[in-house]
Amino acid sequence: MKEENYYQQLKGIVKPYLPEDVTVDDISPDSHFINELNINSANLVDIVLDVEDAFEITLENDDMDQMQTVNDAMAIIDKKRRSK
């Protein structure tokens, strides 16, 4: 259930950064932020900053490098939340 909550919350965070030709319905857990959702690296940083605020966690450079897909993001959020 928690996973589903993360997923819905994450979709809400990503939505404003999607380019015009990608809709929130195009997002799936396997979606690659840059290659599939066409989010640029500058906006991906903004998504990470919003994720930090929303989930009250802090991401490091390594986490950023690993955060390629929506699933990656959920795994990182889960790991950080557990270690809090």
Added chain:
Amino acid sequence: MDVIKIIEKLPYAKPFLFVDNLSHIDSSGAAGSFCFQKDLDFYEGHFKQLPVTPGVILTECCAQIGLVCLGIFLLSETLETKTNDLAVAFSSSQMEFYLPVYPGETVYVSSEKLYFRFNKLKCKVKMHNAARELVCKGELAGMIKYSTHGA
């Protein structure tokens, strides 16, 4: 890192270098100036018979002084490997313009860091003229990093 070294590391050259001097730099912001010489090419076409510095060039000047110079300074404070391959990309700009800048004027840019995370630097920037009047202000952001060879 001192200001001379920072200007040397800028990835621009004439006719697209819009930094003459840096008067101050620290981890929270940068300040510098540029003189728009009367013989700059774009005055011939912007506008016909009425040379005025284009807003995009004022924005670029703000970005070079306020964002890129500051970014080079901030990168020098990290442990990141120091290659000479500085990679920069402008990612967003939101500017408002208040006064024209005519050929021969010197402008003064100052920036205030909003954040520098994961190689993205976002700043508030302001440009004043020699009379200390506000020329333009806004928020600029870009990506900046030293790339390893071939990457």
